[in-house]
Amino acid sequence: MSPGEWGRLPVWQSQEPNMEAQTPSTIQLNDSVVFTRTLSSGELHHFYFAAGGSSIHKRADPFQLVKRELPVYLTLTSCTQPTPPSNFQGVIPSLELFLSNSSDTTLPGPSRGMRVNDTHPGRIAWTSNANEIWIGVVAPTLNNNWSGNWTYEIAISTTQWMHPLFIPRGKDDKNTPWMTLDDTDSTNALFLTNPYTLSQAPNISVLLTSGVPKELSYSLCAAKPHQVPGYRTNITSTSRGPSEAQRQQVMVSNLNKDTSYTAYFLQQDGSRLGVGPPIPVQTKNDPNCQLIYNLEFCDQVAYSVPATGSDIWNITASYDAQAKALFQPFDRALSQFNCETTAYSLVRNCTDCYNDYKRWLCAVSIPRCTSPSLIDQMNHKPGPAVRRISGGEARNPWVDKQFEVNEWTEMLPCIDLCYRVVQSCPPFLQFFCPEGDLAWLQYGYWQTGTIETNKTLIDFNVNRPTCNRVGLNTSLLVISKASNPSLPSYVWPLVIGIVLFVVM
Structure with missing residues (x-):
């Protein structure tokens, strides 16, 4: 029964x-x-x-x-x-x-x-x-x-769950709190919560653990004794995310390089302490992958980038400034179109065009840095879309000149970012996206699912992506979901440029 x-x-x-x-x-x-x-x-x-x-x-x-x-x-x-x-x-x-x-x-x-x-x-x-x-x-x-x-x-x-478990019941569930992993670098991890509507932010925290038995992975009383020592958390408010609603972001620092953890989202509700599902966290082994967030212009960027040096806020400001400078020619071109009186689409407008082009430009001019792994070298589906970069081969030449990172691995932007620009912008801008092999050299596809490697199950989902979506709502990644790629998800290209461009 x-x-x-x-x-x-x-x-x-x-x-x-x-x-x-x-x-x-x-x-x-x-x-x-x-x-x-x-x-x-x-x-x-x-x-x-x-x-x-x-x-x-x-x-x-x-x-x-x-x-x-x-x-x-x-x-x-x-x-x-x-x-x-x-x-x-x-x-x-x-x-x-x-x-x-x-x-x-x-x-x-x-x-x-x-x-x-x-x-x-x-x-x-x-x-x-x-x-x-x-x-x-x-x-x-x-x-x-x-x-x-x-x-x-x-x-x-007779009134409530005494061991609350926060798992949303679908995309329309607005009441269940949750948290996702943005990215890590060698010593930090950044998380983002769901939007909140109250005037005061919820009382949340992150429990970082190691060695919780897999048979007890959804039990808070089992996880607490496995809390790792010495990590620090910084919780701030942000409007970053698929909507402009207020959220909380949690920066967890003082972690160990190339180490596996499990994170739990905790939220206090009166006398009860609720917990979210376990989130696997893997810090990177490359110190030249550095986590940036809170950018002024590229406000959806919250991931690791290739960079040398220890002044993370100078690195953040430098990436943001060069992306903003690259955006100016497009901004001038779009201003020539009479957006107020001329309708070119029943579902999109110039605001959509502005935002989608900005997201795409930030993705290709601020590359996402990741750690190479055995999975990247195997023909797995699902699997991450990455390419190995040697000195002088960055998608954006400014990166090589500014930071001189010799070897690093890029997680490619999701191809949906390109198609959203084509769909959202006026036809006179003549945007287009690459197809076939060229698309595979420049973009990745959003995939979800589980693979087994070395007797370990690895889940690809919002916490472990296969391409860089730059904060785009996963429900909008329709091009990736509709595709059934037959090529392997790893590529070894030489220098590649930006195919999507403005014909003036």
């Missing part, structure tokens, strides 16, 4: 909780209170919760009284788990949760009651309408070569 089927069970009989059906080993849970327990191999814990208590409400007939059904929100998060033998290579088994709504089954377990499946590793969640519930928590039976126990938190509430 699934959680959805539970809600279709017949209405329970009107009666007070059958306390005699409980055993001395059954623990009464209180509404909205987190309870912590330890469970050893093969052990079983039982709990009971009366959602409606002794409350009653009247039906149409004032003399007919029924017990009130209430929504209940049940969560169990595993905090620790046993340690397997040294030669163990499988997945450590998880705790199991069984439920019953019948006084005939007050000790649910593997042989009776409804099993609730894991929704995410380390966290079990269930919700429905109920007025009394019997709960069984079961630990798998292990052999003598294992050591340690499971510890877990269990909580039930």
Whole structure:
């Protein structure tokens, strides 16, 4: 039986909780209170919760009284788990949760009651309408070569999730907070949150961890003991992102070079602390990839760029100034078109043209620097679109002259940035995008999915992109999604120029 089927069970009989059906080993849970327990191999814990208590409400007939059904929100998060033998290579088994709504089954377990499946590793969640519930928590039976126990938190509430997990339910979900990774360099990581509408910014933080067991990766109580020491966070407000709404950006610094971490987005909501899904974070091994953000003109740029020197704000200002200078000829050309009175599209206007050209220009004049990896050299789909740069071969010659970076790897701009300029700008500007092999030399395609390399699963998504979108909403990357490229995602071009240009 699934959680959805539970809600279709017949209405329970009107009666007070059958306390005699409980055993001395059954623990009464209180509404909205987190309870912590330890469970050893093969052990079983039982709990009971009366959602409606002794409350009653009247039906149409004032003399007919029924017990009130209430929504209940049940969560169990595993905090620790046993340690397997040294030669163990499988997945450590998880705790199991069984439920019953019948006084005939007050000790649910593997042989009776409804099993609730894991929704995410380390966290079990269930919700429905109920007025009394019997709960069984079961630990798998292990052999003598294992050591340690499971510890877990269990909580039930009639008003809210006591272990909130922030995962948006689609692109139209405006209420669930979230955070994405912009980029890293060798010692820093930059994150961006969803927009907020309140006058005061939400109380957020980032938990940076290392070594959280994969079986417990969605459990906050499991992640906290694995917090890495010494990192610093700087939280500021920004309008950067797919919309001009206010967001928060988090700069995490003092990290180690070429190191893997896992980041968790945390947001305080009253007495509850909610957590987002785990975000893999990999710092770069190239110190000449340096993270820049808060640019005045190229305000959507928030990624690493090729640069030498330690004055990051001078590097930021230099890149921004040269992009702004390159933008001026286009700005003059667009000003010759009577945007106020001449319509050239039913869905686009000169403001769209201005913004899309600016985004494209920032992408090609401020290249995104990344670390080479084995994945880049393999014909994987999905996979990152990158090219290796030697001295004097940068897409923008100014980069070679200004910073003299000998060797670095560029993540190519998403081809959608080019097509949006063609779609958004007046025809008299005569923009066009490259096709075929030339497109593959200059642009990448936005791809999502999972690959396995060296027995490790790698997810390509908004936190690990395959091309540089420069803040463009992923829902607008339609050219990439509609394409089914047959060429490999890595290229080895020589010097290439900007194909999209203005014919004056």
